[in-house]
Amino acid sequence: MHFGDARLFDVNLERAAYERMGASCYRLLDPQVPSLTAFELDGGGSYRAGAMAVGEEELAVERPFPFRARPADLVTR
Numbered sequence: 001m002h003f004g005d006a007r008l009f010d011v012n013l014e015r016a017a018y019e020r021m022g023a024s025c026y027r028l029l030d031p032q033v034p035s036l037t038a039f040e041l042d043g044g045g046s047y048r049a050g051a052m053a054v055g056e057e058e059l060a061v062e063r064p065f066p067f068r069a070r071p072a073d074l075v076t077r
Helices: 003-021
Strands: 025-030 035-041 047-054 059-061 067-069
Touching (some): 003 025, 003 047, 047 059
Antiparallel strands (some): 025 035, 035 047, 059 067
16 A cells, blocks of 8 residues: 555545544544644534644644644654
């Protein structure tokens, strides 16, 4: 699988599967940038992007549990 194929899967198919299952939150790491985006399920059953961090910025969220991370720390260079 090429990176583009994996990204398409993560951004579209995996997201749709999590929505169908009703997962309240999910996080998407883009190792190319690197960036980390927090998504939360809205009242209509669709994900909305919330907090986002790029590079050395810190993403801090409280739901579904407290979580803090810097995208640059999560990827191997």
